[in-house]
Amino acid sequence: MNILSVEQLKKSFGERVLFEGMTFGLAEREKVALVARNGTGKTSLLRILAGEEMPDDGRVVTRKGLRVGYLKQEPHFPPGVEVMEWLLTLDHPLLKAVIRYKEAIANPEDGDEMTNSLAEMDRLNGWDTESRLTAILDKLDLKDIHAQVDTLSGGQRKRLALAGLLLTEPDFLILDEPTNHLDLDMIEWLEEWLREASFALLMVTHDRYFLEAICQTIYELDEGELYKYDGNYSYYLEKKEERIQTQRSNIEKAKNIYRRELEWIRSTPQARTTKSKSRIDSFSEVKKQAHQQVQNKQVEIDVKMERLGSKILELHNVKKSYDDLPILNKFSYTFKRGDRIGMVGKNGVGKSTFLRMITQVEEIDAGKIITGETVRFGFYRQDGMQMSEDKRVIEVIKEIAEVIPLAKGKSMTASQLLERFLFEGDQQYTFVSKLSGGEKRRLYLLTILMSNPNFLILDEPTNDLDILTLNVLEDFLLDFQGCLVIVSHDRYFLDKLTNHLFVFKGNGEVKDFNGNYLEYRMDLKIEEEKKKEARKLYAEPTVKDARPKREKTKLSYKEEREFEALTEEIEQLENRKAEIAGIFESPDVDASEIEKLSIEMNQITERLDEAEMRWLELSEYVE
Numbered sequence: 001m002n003i004l005s006v007e008q009l010k011k012s013f014g015e016r017v018l019f020e021g022m023t024f025g026l027a028e029r030e031k032v033a034l035v036a037r038n039g040t041g042k043t044s045l046l047r048i049l050a051g052e053e054m055p056d057d058g059r060v061v062t063r064k065g066l067r068v069g070y071l072k073q074e075p076h077f078p079p080g081v082e083v084m085e086w087l088l089t090l091d092h093p094l095l096k097a098v099i100r101y102k103e104a105i106a107n108p109e110d111g112d113e114m115t116n117s118l119a120e121m122d123r124l125n126g127w128d129t130e131s132r133l134t135a136i137l138d139k140l141d142l143k144d145i146h147a148q149v150d151t152l153s154g155g156q157r158k159r160l161a162l163a164g165l166l167l168t169e170p171d172f173l174i175l176d177e178p179t180n181h182l183d184l185d186m187i188e189w190l191e192e193w194l195r196e197a198s199f200a201l202l203m204v205t206h207d208r209y210f211l212e213a214i215c216q217t218i219y220e221l222d223e224g225e226l227y228k229y230d231g232n233y234s235y236y237l238e239k240k241e242e243r244i245q246t247q248r249s250n251i252e253k254a255k256n257i258y259r260r261e262l263e264w265i266r267s268t269p270q271a272r273t274t275k276s277k278s279r280i281d282s283f284s285e286v287k288k289q290a291h292q293q294v295q296n297k298q299v300e301i302d303v304k305m306e307r308l309g310s311k312i313l314e315l316h317n318v319k320k321s322y323d324d325l326p327i328l329n330k331f332s333y334t335f336k337r338g339d340r341i342g343m344v345g346k347n348g349v350g351k352s353t354f355l356r357m358i359t360q361v362e363e364i365d366a367g368k369i370i371t372g373e374t375v376r377f378g379f380y381r382q383d384g385m386q387m388s389e390d391k392r393v394i395e396v397i398k399e400i401a402e403v404i405p406l407a408k409g410k411s412m413t414a415s416q417l418l419e420r421f422l423f424e425g426d427q428q429y430t431f432v433s434k435l436s437g438g439e440k441r442r443l444y445l446l447t448i449l450m451s452n453p454n455f456l457i458l459d460e461p462t463n464d465l466d467i468l469t470l471n472v473l474e475d476f477l478l479d480f481q482g483c484l485v486i487v488s489h490d491r492y493f494l495d496k497l498t499n500h501l502f503v504f505k506g507n508g509e510v511k512d513f514n515g516n517y518l519e520y521r522m523d524l525k526i527e528e529e530k531k532k533e534a535r536k537l538y539a540e541p542t543v544k545d546a547r548p549k550r551e552k553t554k555l556s557y558k559e560e561r562e563f564e565a566l567t568e569e570i571e572q573l574e575n576r577k578a579e580i581a582g583i584f585e586s587p588d589v590d591a592s593e594i595e596k597l598s599i600e601m602n603q604i605t606e607r608l609d610e611a612e613m614r615w616l617e618l619s620e621y622v623e
Contacts, residue, residue: 023226217230378449384444494517
């Protein structure tokens, strides 16, 4: 049974129709991905499904009481609120109880609040929610719950919005590029979370490993038509190619019929029989089909690269830190021709700082960086190019060059180059402010490649680019003969393009790993298995413990006394536990007393567990 049904949906952007007559449904717990080129209406469709935008025609029908969660590409929060304050606004009674409890712990002087929050947690059985809240905030690196949302980075705000959605557990979750601003560890954790989740999911993502692992249905929006593929991403690629080949074959057949029918039309007398009129009517349909074109446009990249000399880039004992935060500690590396290096590590450990240092945008504290005379950097920054919103697309390119040199002595005009990047006709005169996020990224990438670099640096290049553009960019980068350095959270992108990693481990430590990301993860798993084996060996019984145990038939005198003492101790501990619980319910107890009693309660619980386990062990031999 569908929890959501889309019926004959239509949406236009100015005179351009994004989609029309769109109809599909989403079942309970179904996990779906939406694939399309940038600027074709993905985000518009998500906003309509989330109820934040109205369609031009058609309707969206949802199951009564359906709770919908929507993660935008750029979430917005009310000004002047703390992380905790915003979480409290979420409509979830269990979550509010947990946050109230955490606040009470942080302010133990308010004894009444501590007592009431404990009682509410018990009543709602909120202890599982409390552990889930802690785990989610920890995994998404949102530990400071009193931070002002206004002071958070764009990535932190995206992670906070994601945390709120995961905590409220909607029936239907809509995610627009959820992996943007997440480091690789976060992505792998989120991937596992979503794979095991019971809610329905519709997401737009450029992360192909992420998509492959989670979604079992793919919808492709192509030229305003929606195509459904009942399988994962690999299945989609296979079936899409089959669809295109079938479409081409049908068009070719229609062209043959069209030529034959056209000849008949021209030779047939004006007086028509009923039969010939029917043939004439069908001719119109054949003509329409024969003139169809399979839209398989791709970004074409064919820029010139400057020659790279023998000396490229050398780092000798480079040190860098911000106050007490080390970024690099005596790091050395000599770049060679053809180096293809991926940089990975948690957010905030210094990857972007490293890129700014090697391009001399930022100074180092100590050591030396030597750049070869022939090196020409192309630096694609994570924060993008600051383009004037009131400029037209073609004006942005013409400011760089009217004519662009290409490989093999060729050249082309700015307009021709824009066409290769899928900015065609009237779209070249579109204002930058009207472009989608992905289209702006594509335009920015073009400006970088126009500089003809031989040392290409890409800082999170996959953000907001559609999968089809990424495929072509990857093909270009595979043929790129210069040095390549990539910072990316896209595991597929890294595995395809790099064979060497700089692993930023924090505290100034950078591991030089010879292999791609998949090989690095496999290496980590092997190391973890070795550690587990070592822990098992360490935990093996000593020689004394390993001696064969005697067949016990009854307790020794000493064990009988221990059993009696344990019976008495367990009773006393349970009485004291009940006594403390009663004190907690008293309105007269002060905060300092509650704190002391909480510590004692934990100690009693731990001792009870130990005593009861030993009592059970001895009770087997009591006659």
